[in-house]
Amino acid sequence: MIIGHNTIRELFLKAIKENTLSHAYLIVGEDGIGKSILVKEIALKILGKTRDIDYVDLINFRSSGKSIGVDEIRKLIVEINKKPFEGDKKVIIIHNCETMTEAAQNAFLKTIEEPPIGVYIFLLCENLASILDTVKSRTSIFRLNRLSKEEIEEYIHQNYIDISDEKEKMLISFSDGIPGTIDKLVKDEEFNNIRDLVLDILLNIKNIEKSKTFDYTDKMCKFKDKWEEVLTVFSSYIRDIMVYGETYSTENIINLDKISDIKDLKGKYTYSKLIKILDIITYVRENLERNVNMEGIFDIMLIKLQEV
Structure with missing residues (x-):
């Protein structure tokens, strides 16, 4: 169960129900804040799936190098333009899109602006500094905020039931509202x-x-x-x-x-x-x-x- 980000989740669920989703979204948040988990939940809802497993029409794109180059984006565009296999919808999730080169972003502009019918694109990034204005203007932007103390406590209780009170207090303080930091500190x-x-x-x-x-x-x-x-x-x-x-x-x-x-x-x-x-x-x-x-x-x- 996802903890936090309730307002954004409700907005997406409402858009899915009313069939008013935008074609492309830019999800911004710090490392460990929950971008991937949140978008995976949204993607499953879009595809009408209930099981959290891999699906052929749910594409998670991660670069194999330090940056996402234009050749990788061109290959991804080819995949985007293929028809969905299991239904009439396809979801593309691009992780760490702040690492896209300027050339790669420019090559992706037309696809972001006019993807094939039934294709929904989610670009995940930690900050907007390296994202071109032309990309920003073609997407709906959502920022994920840090979790409240109560939400972080709930996250710990849900995932680490054997944590002592002393360690829980330490984890809450060091996490600074980022659930991914809790995982790193524990493991x-x-x-x-x-x-x-x-x-x-x-x-x-x-x-x-x-x-x-x-x-x-x-x-x-x-x-x-x-x-x-x-x-x-x-x-x-x-x-x-x-x-x-x-x-x-x-x-x-x-x-x-x-x-x-x-x-x-x-x-x-x-x-x-x-x-x-x-x-x-x-x-x-x-x-x-x-x-x-x-x-x-x-x-x-x-x-x-x-x-x-």
């Missing part, structure tokens, strides 16, 4: 390793010899593709230390499963030192966003943390 052991590493750094960085400080750099660089998560985890711990220091309550703690360590950290860092650490995290984030050497920036970060 990705690296996230737990990142949390343990960051906690280890905060607990011990001021007590180790400077010659061993950069061992932490090597460990953080193992997560080079997830440096944003590393910094987010740092910020979450600092935020928790501040909250507990002000309230002495665990009610609003994100990392509730680490509360004993958070209490220890509260004794190690004053409020002013925590503010300085947040400034260091901001400095690191800004430099990594500019593609500054990661190893060097992490070295600087650790030195600054020792000096706090």
